[in-house]
Amino acid sequence: MRDGSRTKELIAHTALHLFVEKGITETTIRDIAGAAGIAEGTLYRHYESKDQLAWELFSTNYLDFARELDRLQEEYETLKDKLTAMIRQFCAFFDRDPVLFSYLLLAQHAQLKKVTPEMETAVTVLQKVIAQGMARREVPEMEVELAAAMVLGVVLEVAIFKAYSRITQELSQLSETLTAACWRVLTGGGIS
Amino acid sequence: MRDGSRTKELIAHTALHLFVEKGITETTIRDIAGAAGIAEGTLYRHYESKDQLAWELFSTNYLDFARELDRLQEEYETLKDKLTAMIRQFCAFFDRDPVLFSYLLLAQHAQLKKVTPEMETAVTVLQKVIAQGMARREVPEMEVELAAAMVLGVVLEVAIFKAYSRITQELSQLSETLTAACWRVLTGGGIS
DNA sequence: TTAATAAATGAGTGAACGCTCACATTAGGA
DNA sequence: TCCTAATGTGAGCGTTCACTCATTTATTAA
Missing domain, CATH: 1.10.357.10 (Tetracycline Repressor, domain 2)
Known part of the structure; x- marks a missing residue:
């Protein structure tokens, strides 16, 4: 288990780069979770959707x-x-x-x-x-x-x-x- | 049955407006077919994908x-x-x-x-x-x-x-x- | 009128996606 | 050490989507 707020930042940072690289709609939750090295469910602990x-x-x-x-x-x-x-x-x-x-x-x-x-x-x-x-x-x-x-x-x-x-x-x-x-x-x- | 080339133009015209209005990825084949008043399959007679x-x-x-x-x-x-x-x-x-x-x-x-x-x-x-x-x-x-x-x-x-x-x-x-x-x-x- | 062809149809298919949830793991206080 | 709360996990669910195909409808030629 990591520190919650650091995970949230990691997600934000990763998502930002992917959104820029591929566009928002072309970036999937799986992409973000995969690139950040976390599970999909973890993302939903920090962001609603x-x-x-x-x-x-x-x-x-x-x-x-x-x-x-x-x-x-x-x-x-x-x-x-x-x-x-x-x-x-x-x-x-x-x-x-x-x-x-x-x-x-x-x-x-x-x-x-x-x-x-x-x-x-x-x-x-x-x-x-x-x-x-x-x-x-x-x-x-x-x-x-x-x-x-x-x-x-x-x-x-x-x-x-x-x-x-x-x-x-x-x-x-x-x-x-x-x-x-x-x-x-x-x-x-x-x-x- | 309509004239094939007119249908193709109808599709192009409809798709263009929807692409602009909602973006390409947000526009579905169903949207285009529905707005053009044709079946989905018809679209694929004229466009590969x-x-x-x-x-x-x-x-x-x-x-x-x-x-x-x-x-x-x-x-x-x-x-x-x-x-x-x-x-x-x-x-x-x-x-x-x-x-x-x-x-x-x-x-x-x-x-x-x-x-x-x-x-x-x-x-x-x-x-x-x-x-x-x-x-x-x-x-x-x-x-x-x-x-x-x-x-x-x-x-x-x-x-x-x-x-x-x-x-x-x-x-x-x-x-x-x-x-x-x-x-x-x-x-x-x-x-x- | 009939046969052959071109065009149109829409239910169905598999894949991908966002999201959930029952469960596992860890941290810290009692 | 045990308990509780916080955090992490990933298989799976329901939905949507692009695309297919067997069938129907219209057009043309004979």
Whole structure:
């Protein structure tokens, strides 16, 4: 018999990697238990169901990250500073645990049904920050959702490519390039 | 008894919508057959397996689109013109069939296992075009993969947001804004 | 009208999956 | 040492799924 909480962590860690590698629906309880070296029944001592396991991984990791971003942006005054800090934070987070990040993307975009638009995601934080920046006349007025989508696009797609190993550098090394690109997207305003 | 080829099209059309709505793995053969108003066995007269059906949908639609982009870019001389044309084409394609586009994203990013990096995708075309533009000194030198990822990011993420209905305009209306944003990302060069 | 062929059908099959539960093992206090 | 609670186990259950095939229905040619 092992320590219960360590087993729970082992399951979470193993499940996370398999979810990223094969997708949530393609990963079976048998896969997770086998890879973790435990029996299937043991998994159910720690998690109610497979759905609940996936949801807990998403919830704890992603929502914490979004709230962290929100706390962080409050420390800065200007949109440029907020954006710089948020992207740096994102890059550091990504480099620290690219697997976790891939899972968050996967979970949010496709496979977790419980994810509601109401919850405070990183997207919402980004939109809020940009709206404030527009009110401060730091960047030209435009549809906030569009602006946030473009900024997110630059960062997310690069991160995805990085995850698929088509880009060799650490994401942190690209942090300033990404911030600059995002800033140009925002400040360019309308049609050039 | 209906005409065989019309039944096949009916199946493809129905499957596509269900794949987008619920994801490939969450859509069952019974779902498709039921929604199309045919028996399960009939589906297997036209498609070898569920995987083959999904693969055929992806293959015919996506690869055709990538080749179309490649043909299109050859009609233009400069990177700016190529990029403008490609993005306009993409936006028109998206507006014509957003469901199809969502499927392509879904299929490529997560759920189709057979997608190989060797095949000539839209990404490859974009990288090729950007590399040519750099050789022509139209845009500053930088890692081609990174440049392509940033450009793709702007367009894809906006399209995804559009698909999730958080942006109200047609994508075609945003075409020039997107092109301008992509161009700014490319011409900004290194760190600002 | 009839024979031959193509298309459609849906009950049935085996495999895989999420999950349960009766039982085994271990840890720590009395 | 014994008892109790916590933890671990894996065979097995019920369900769902992709897929098959013997049979029926429609179409075409003679």
